[in-house]
Amino acid sequence: MEIVELAGLVTGRLGDARRRVEAVRITDGRIEAFEARGGADVVLQARGAVAIPGLIDSHAHVVFGDWTPRQNALGWIESSMHGGVTMMMSASEVHLPGRPRDRDGVKALAVTAQRAFAAFRPGGVKVLGGSVILEPSLTPDDFPGLAAMGVGLAKVGFGDFERQADAAPLVRAAQRAGIIVMNHTGGASLPDSSPVTIDDVLALGCDIIGHANGGTTALPDGDLPRLFEAPGAIQLVQAGNLRSSLKILELAKAGDALHRIVLATDTPTGTGVMPLGMIKTICELSSLGSVPATDAIALASGNNGRVLRRDEGILDVGRPGDIVLCFAPLGSAHADPLAAIEHGDIPGIAAVVIDGRLRALRSRNTPAPGGECSVIHRNENGGG
């Protein structure tokens, strides 16, 4: 595939300005060059759209298939793809009705979800499923085996622990096995879970401090600076407390720690199914938190990719061809999509490409883009 007639490209790397890229050539799912070389089987004419990396939601409540029991909705993952999301990380399949809590059941659920999402990509979205829920029934010896079976994620904060900090030995064992662990932060989100305080967060030492701005109930303001004493990435979510999110963002800017901030939706939850949750968070933090659009996008792409140890999230030669084409929305005060984001307007998504394959032409969920892309399919045996 070749994408031509671009009005620039956002790399997804924090600190990078918009690049003057006009074309991207993608071969075998990866970016081969920032130029057109001709002969591609599919040519996507961007007609002045700006390319940004596919967004990575590092806190998605996937369960099985493209279904969420929380809001009893179908097709929500594909719908998120129409909001620019090309990869999702499971926040554990905790919403599964009747989810098991015994040792065998907890492990089997993680393995099954990992397998199921490795083989099924709704709307082409890469779902990193199978996040093992840390329960007191597990032992440190369980993690090497889980990792060997392909389970790469774990979540702490829902288990039946007296204090969530009691899970710390299991977190450490999971990390030693190479598993990325995320914790729940703040007030209890489920009737049978307990709050996670800043002391719990520090004791747990997870790779990702899940919804540091609350999911949905935030930590007290006085505790927020202490988030930066923990080692992990600090996650800000759409379904959390926006005021708390902006305060954490201020602290990150002041402490030169924007590289530690990762964005996510923490949906579907009681807050709802939010197909535009990622792009909306980018717009809110950019416009209200005075972060350049290129950096706000990086928090949702490159930063998440790095924490998840993936090469998605950055647009560069050799990286996956996960690309979203944006225009300013029709009627916006700004003609440029990045200026629109800094103004707080959700851009119009005109195309979504995953692994070099066109998945959506004109989003069905964003506002109407101020321009339109078109596609030319060449002869199947035309190469490229």
Ligand SMILES: [Zn+2]
């Ligand atoms: Zn959550």
